[in-house]
Amino acid sequence: MIVEAASATACEPSDEREVTARTLPQILGKWWVAFAASALFVVCGHLLIKAGLNGLAPLPADIGFAARVLHPVFDLQVVMGLCIYLMGTVCWMRAVSQKEISFLYPLSSINFVLIAAASMVLLQEVISIRRIGGIALVVLGMFLMNKKAGSGGA
Numbered sequence: 001m002i003v004e005a006a007s008a009t010a011c012e013p014s015d016e017r018e019v020t021a022r023t024l025p026q027i028l029g030k031w032w033v034a035f036a037a038s039a040l041f042v043v044c045g046h047l048l049i050k051a052g053l054n055g056l057a058p059l060p061a062d063i064g065f066a067a068r069v070l071h072p073v074f075d076l077q078v079v080m081g082l083c084i085y086l087m088g089t090v091c092w093m094r095a096v097s098q099k100e101i102s103f104l105y106p107l108s109s110i111n112f113v114l115i116a117a118a119s120m121v122l123l124q125e126v127i128s129i130r131r132i133g134g135i136a137l138v139v140l141g142m143f144l145m146n147k148k149a150g151s152g153g154a
Helices: 002-028 031-054 065-073 076-098 101-107 110-122 129-146
Strands: none
Touching: 031 076, 031 101, 031 110, 065 076, 076 101, 101 129, 110 129
């Protein structure tokens, strides 16, 4: 009896790990998780690229075209931003493989909101009222495109 109780207790953690091991791929396999990860990676990647470009040292005027083109490509922040952006692209591919692109693409306008907010906070960019209005219209369009039609709708 004591042996049975001890073995049952010893098995509980592995059962819990087994449930987690099964549910984690199920959660990660959802289109909305892939979409959210894509949005976060893409926005972070763009912000890192912009920060890297902002921090580039100026080049002498007599430097060649190839050096001028390659200069930003070898900046660490730019490279990290490109890698993170690539991760976002992989997540986007996962989301698109599970859901219609005509549904997902308008949802990606959330990136406008995230970029504007993050660039204000992290890059001290000034966002005009006109730009905020434009972003709001894009988001409104996103909601209208993805709103389910009622009984009288098209």
